[in-house]
Amino acid sequence: MSAPVSYRRGDAGMPRDLVPEYRSTVLRAPQQPRIEIPHTLTETTGPSGCWDRLMGKAAADLTAQHRGEPIGQRIVVSGRVLDEDGRPVPDTVMEIWQANAAGRYIHAKDSWDAPLDPNFTGAGRIVTDADGRYRFTTIRPGAYPWGNHKNAWRPAHIHLSLLGPAFATRLVTQMYFPDDPLIEIDPIANAIPMPYRQRMVSRFDIATTQPNRALGYLFDVVLKGREQTPFEEDGHD
Amino acid sequence: MTDVTATLEGRNAAPRQDNQDPDLFGQTPSQTVGPFFHYGLPWKGGADLVGKSDLGARPELFGEAHYVLNLSAPTGTPRGEAIELVGTVRDAEGAPVADAMIEIWQANAEGRYRSEDDARDDAAIDPHFVGFGRSSTSDEGAYRFRTIMPGRVPGPDGTLQAPHIAVSVFARGVLNRLATRVYFAGSEGLDTDAVLAQVPEERRGTLLARSEKEGVWTLDIALGGPDETVFFDL
Numbered sequence: 001m002s003a004p005v006s007y008r009r010g011d012a013g014m015p016r017d018l019v020p021e022y023r024s025t026v027l028r029a030p031q032q033p034r035i036e037i038p039h040t041l042t043e044t045t046g047p048s049g050c051w052d053r054l055m056g057k058a059a060a061d062l063t064a065q066h067r068g069e070p071i072g073q074r075i076v077v078s079g080r081v082l083d084e085d086g087r088p089v090p091d092t093v094m095e096i097w098q099a100n101a102a103g104r105y106i107h108a109k110d111s112w113d114a115p116l117d118p119n120f121t122g123a124g125r126i127v128t129d130a131d132g133r134y135r136f137t138t139i140r141p142g143a144y145p146w147g148n149h150k151n152a153w154r155p156a157h158i159h160l161s162l163l164g165p166a167f168a169t170r171l172v173t174q175m176y177f178p179d180d181p182l183i184e185i186d187p188i189a190n191a192i193p194m195p196y197r198q199r200m201v202s203r204f205d206i207a208t209t210q211p212n213r214a215l216g217y218l219f220d221v222v223l224k225g226r227e228q229t230p231f232e233e234d235g236h237d
Numbered sequence: 238m239t240d241v242t243a244t245l246e247g248r249n250a251a252p253r254q255d256n257q258d259p260d261l262f263g264q265t266p267s268q269t270v271g272p273f274f275h276y277g278l279p280w281k282g283g284a285d286l287v288g289k290s291d292l293g294a295r296p297e298l299f300g301e302a303h304y305v306l307n308l309s310a311p312t313g314t315p316r317g318e319a320i321e322l323v324g325t326v327r328d329a330e331g332a333p334v335a336d337a338m339i340e341i342w343q344a345n346a347e348g349r350y351r352s353e354d355d356a357r358d359d360a361a362i363d364p365h366f367v368g369f370g371r372s373s374t375s376d377e378g379a380y381r382f383r384t385i386m387p388g389r390v391p392g393p394d395g396t397l398q399a400p401h402i403a404v405s406v407f408a409r410g411v412l413n414r415l416a417t418r419v420y421f422a423g424s425e426g427l428d429t430d431a432v433l434a435q436v437p438e439e440r441r442g443t444l445l446a447r448s449e450k451e452g453v454w455t456l457d458i459a460l461g462g463p464d465e466t467v468f469f470d471l
């Protein structure tokens with residue numbers, strides 16, 4: 001058996017663990033440096049081809065999960081999941097969760113008094129196609145206040161979770177919206193140094209926008225790539 | 238007037254650096270999972286890789302009408318020794334972390350991964366075992382999985398690794414998932430395991446689950462403090 005091909009390590013856009021401006025990191029960030037380990041089969045493999053069984057059918061329209069339509073600006077988010085070398089990552093699951101148009105989560109511990117929307121849950125999941133493409137429909141989430149510091153507000157964001165092909169490529173991130181003035185005063189977004197922070201800002205796109213239906217945003221997700229390209233099989237082994 | 242419409246159509250807003258800028262192309266940065274992931278990520282049965290329980294989710298944190306995730310649908314009983322893996326997640330001051338999510342990834346009883354990147358033919362796939370699971374922590378910071386004792390899988394240079402489960406820790410305040418492993422005290426191969434060998438001897442205990450009751454393995458996860466768990470740079 002040939003040795004598994006390692007994935008690359010995190011690049012310069014990776015957040016530090018301890019970001020004192022984001023208060024929750026103070027007691028939760030590891031104090032010891034992370035230990036680099038070789039990538040074995042454990043790190044280079046991940047569940048594949050069994051999403052339905054694990055997590056159920058795709059739920060790509062977050063505006064169609066209840067009896068009525070949710071309140072808010074209907075949007076379509078579309079893009080590709082790629083690796084660092086620009087290769088598509090097909091058949092991989094992307095999970096989505098977000099607040100409603102008022103910035104409120106349907107979570108018991110979200111105690112903000114912004115209104116809940118009985119027609120909006122804000123959770124979905126999709127599997128990329130053979131070209132790594134995905135698309136989902138939702139409503140644009142609102143900004144919301146949080147207790148991090150005085151008058152702290154999170155910029156509007158959609159939480160995204162991807163497994164990718166391997167344990168090493170696991171990613172949880174947040175997608176932001178263009179022209180949101182809250183991004184530059186948000187300690188969570190600011191955990192990522194510039195210019196890499198801008199990788200998390202989606203782009204409004206008129207071609208993705210659906211006439212009389214929904215505004216369109218583009219967002220590609222880029223996962224870690226392989227350390228080296230595996231040799232092409234020439235069929236003569 | 239139609240001319241004006243024609244020139245405006247197909248034109249985008251003023252360009253600025255963003256996700257679509259080729260100059261910025263590279264790894265999408267990691268962000269915290271936040272405190273409100275429970276209705277989007279951990280599904281009922283996600284922490285039960287063996288049977289049909291609801292283990293893993295916390296539907297009491299949102300209304301049942303908002304449960305849009307899967308009900309785990311096991312197809313049969315996987316081969317091997319069924320075990321429980323339990324523990325408590327604590328912060329640097331020892332306080333339980335009630336809003337963490339633990340993910341596991343492991344080989345089956347024969348040491349084979351359910352992955353297209355494990356192409357070995359000397360160990361068989363178990364049709365009833367995927368090896369991926371999720372557990373939310375409870376208000377007391379506890380996680381709990383029902384799974385199978387993994388077999389040994391190859392490591393670097395033809396060695397065999399000791400049985401282990403790969404673990405990711407996500408939580409509010411954790412900007413980049415914390416990757417670690419669970420090993421099992423007393424199992425074969427601990428002395429020669431290539432990953433454990435990278436860990437200073439005095440910290441290896443933080444990766445060793447212990448069993449005081451038949452079939453139940455316990456490993457607490459400390460995000461900081463004197464017994465901080467060893468986390469890996471992947």
Ligand SMILES: [Fe+2]
Pocket residue numbers: 099154157159271
């Ligand atoms: Fe959020």
